Amino acid sequence: MAQAAKWTETRVRAIRDVTHDVREFEIVPENGAVLSYAPGAHIDVGVMIGDAPQTRSYSLVGMPGGDCYKIAVKRVAPSRGGSAYMWRLAPGDRLRATEPKSAFAVEFGRASYLLIAGGIGITPLVGMAQMLAKRGADVRMLYAVRGERDLAFAETLRDALGDRLELHIGRQIDFAAEFTKLKPGTLAALCGPIPMLEAARGAWEAAKLSAADLRWETFGSSGRMAAAPFKVRVPSHDLEFDVPADASLLDALRSAGIDAISDCRKGECGLCAMDVVACDGEIDHRDVFLSPEEKAHGRKLCVCVSRARGVLTLDSGWRPDAI
Ligand code: FES
Structure with a gap:
């Protein structure tokens, strides 16, 4: 499981374009406390997608020990909204962010x-x-x-x-x-x-x-098919809704009132996997959690990153009356 996130208020100190579609942000906590971190660590930042607050994870660039956190964001088209939000930021803007979290690290002392x-x-x-x-x-x-x-x-x-x-x-x-x-x-x-x-x-x-x-x-945004809208049915909740091209299935489920659980939101941990009842179309598995055999069988889907074409029918273990 991920470490509990400790959120803090930060300010964007500087922005520079690193390539034609990658922008680097220097972020400084309001309290001035830039914490050390292991190379490979990331921070989560709070973004607004439409009216909904969401979270995006960005790796910290460079070695620890500086007076700010540096992240770099690639402008994605079509975007699920996170990169578009980040690219609208200007120096001086506020940003909610977590302290650094380490989920991708190397230990020292190896032969090479x-x-x-x-x-x-x-x-x-x-x-x-x-x-x-x-x-x-x-x-x-x-x-x-x-x-x-x-x-x-x-x-x-x-x-x-x-x-x-x-x-x-x-x-x-x-x-x-x-x-x-x-x-x-x-x-x-x-x-x-x-x-x-x-x-x-x-x-x-x-x-x-x-x-x-x-x-x-x-980064779980790379599928076989271009992101396009598709329809989802959840018979156990008597629900049917559309997933827009710029929203994840996980976010669409939550917007529809289904409290799907998640952790990494990058297709790595498998926590968000749901049962597929039927797919009248094609599933675009974008995770690295399910095995190639599981993907071929198409009975499970990691809803944080994977998508579909056509109509997808899911079962949800979550029952509002069970709480
Ligand atoms: S939340 Fe980790 S695989 Fe979906």
Whole structure:
């Protein structure tokens, strides 16, 4: 389970564009207390989507020890609303945020490290690369982006890693080749879209490496199909409603009065998984919790990130009269 969130009032101190669609925010707590954190940690921030308050998680960029928290937000189109809200912020604006929470970390003292980033997945790895390089660790980074203009924090990474930074611009990483040449005891940390993680996990398993030595985090917005509205039925509650393209199924369920539980909201923990009764269309699984077999059977769905096309019929274990 996630650590209990401790919320605090903060102010946006500065904003800068890191790429054409990635914006960095410097955030300072009103009480001035910038806490230390492990590289890879994140904060949750409170955003407004329409009239509804919601939470979004953003990795802290860079090493701890500064006088502010730095996060970087990619403008997503279509957005579920979080990135659009963040991109409307201006210096001086207030923002509710949690203290740093650590769910993606590497321990020090390993023989070597391989950091793997895909797109905006670079954000938690910047601080890891800096920290490992500072400690003199044997570390390499593979950083894949669609095009040159999508490279974020490249100078910072070059300063830390030099030629141990390997850019994959417009080309995929050959995980099988990379993993077969790893030194024994190497710890790999990956942050990227779900297809990248699935490819890496498959190659990691094929190379017979220890599952515990591959750490990962994803951003659960990357599905097979473009986000589009779809219909949901919940017969146990006599409900039928539409999920807009810019809202998650979890948020739509909550708006309809179903108190679905959740934790990570990134398709990783499985807490939000619900039973699928039927799907008149197609499910777009966007989580990394369910196995490929479970996804193929289509009897479960992680509602925080996954979507569907057509009409989805769900069962909810939540019963208002059971409370
Ligand atoms: S809340 Fe963690 S998988 Fe949905």
